[in-house]
Amino acid sequence: MGKNTKSGKLTGLSEKSSDIILVILCTIILLIVAYPLYYVLIASVSNPYDVYAGKTFLLPSQFTLDGYKSVFADPGILLGLFNSFKYTIIGTVFSVVMLYLAAYPLSVKDLPGRKFFSIFFIITMYFGGGMVPTYLVVKETGLINSMWALFLPGGVAVGNLIIVRNFFENSIPKEMIEAANIDGASKWTTFIKIVVPLSRSIMAVMVVFSMVAYWNDWFTSMIYLPSPNKAPLPLVLRNILIKSSASASQASTISGGFAELNKMTEMIKFSSIIIAALPMLIIYPFVQKYFEKGFMAGAVKG
């Protein structure tokens, strides 16, 4: 530290004072990003009238879990939650398997046709059929109201494919693969026994990316799954958050008139936001350290 300030004096602004300015600026940015989420969190456990009166800027007021209780008592939201879990788990397994199946062959340098297949996939990143032609194909293949409509059309995520392929090319020691070849291991055995175990870090990132994509998606479900009992959580929340109305089941379970209903609706808004956002916010920090690596690997070759 002492050494730094000494050399810093020569340059006008000392290292120490620039450190302080940086910390202050970063703290302000930190607060701007975090505060809206924090506010929703405390509002979700406060009395809604106090939220309305502006008494919950910093701390909860009249702590209550009623909002969460009514969320978990709402069959519509519960079904949405169940659907979201189902789509997220199946979709993630499917997507990551597809990603690995496609990425490994593309990373094998002497595979005849490797370049052709790479271009074949990459084109779809820049050019597509658009909303309606894709919809018509999904419809023709009989996927309307089937959860596979969420997985099959977007099954091969090309951006992620490039990241995984580059990881295979750059981070798996060639000697190990050659040694396996000399030992007479088949390509498949090499893939399962060497490539898959050695790529756990990138697999973790891909699992998180897929989970986030499926957990947060509602647009694909809105188009392809018109049946209301197939809607995932965000689509169920649309009625509460965007259209601002309590669900039918809500209205029938609450006695005590319109004001009470309104109050419950407001509470449910806050608590359902937390329930929808929390799972992914808990998961991503675990793989955060791999993000930069992954993006760099992906940026090397487009």
Next chain:
Amino acid sequence: MSRNKSAAAKPAVMSGGKPLGRRIKDNWQLYLMLLVPVVLTIIYKYIPMYGIQIAFRDYKASKGFMGSEWVGLEWFLRFFSAPTFWRMMKNTILLSLYSLLWGFPIPIILALMMNQMRFHRFKRITQTVLYAPHFISTMVICGMIRIFLSPSGGLINLIAGTSIDFLTESSAFRTIYIASGIWQDAGWGIIVYMATLANVDTSLYEAAKVDGASLFQRIIHIDIPELAPIMVLNLIMSVGGLMNVGFEKVWLLQTDLNKAASDVIAVYVYQQGIERAKYSYSTAVGLFNTVINIILLIAVNKAAKRISEDTSFI
């Protein structure tokens, strides 16, 4: 076809002189692995591309992509003469342009700042928090926006002591859209810049320090040139996607009263195509959008090449 030729031209270099047929045979398991992803891509990516031709046809489900009657540019002409055509063009372009204007520099500034941060624990925490909004669904983000902007009891109105219904004011729409977009994605946008800066040779900083360069000078002369190529690449990609205003957020924040600013092409494509089942018309509108994007991409690519030839900066 061409792959066979190019592969056959230099077999000796590639795999110990084995003939092509043998090499294909050796790799059959790899081709089998590719089978499902390739088939899915053909069905759900390439067939829809082929289906774009319904923009020039009067699509009837019974007749299919090929069999429907050819109508030429009728749908495009109908779109150009739609009463809201110019409004949608203007809104789409302005929303994108302003998003780019604010959304492009902010992650770069954040990354330059974070890169100077020497308290590693604090840096890591800040990064974690900055990434957080990216992992939240657009639906939830728009729900939060609606709550915060609510005229009664909304956070913004509570702080300001007013009771304005922002989402009914078309003049406020762009600000809401762009500010919330930056809140959600500027933090995530720093990753690629941070990764680039992490590769800067630290001896450059040391040398600059010895030469008496200030923090600001080090950023200008070391960090920014290092980021320049990726900045240009990002800029090209953003301009090439200028007409791609995301459907989701606009649609969720749209109200009858802010349509003067929130009526965009993407929402129109959805409403005409999915809600009203005007398949051909919607495809034509979407194709028009794509064509403008491609033209922009080519133009900005050329401009970027010219700039990089003229100056040593990039």
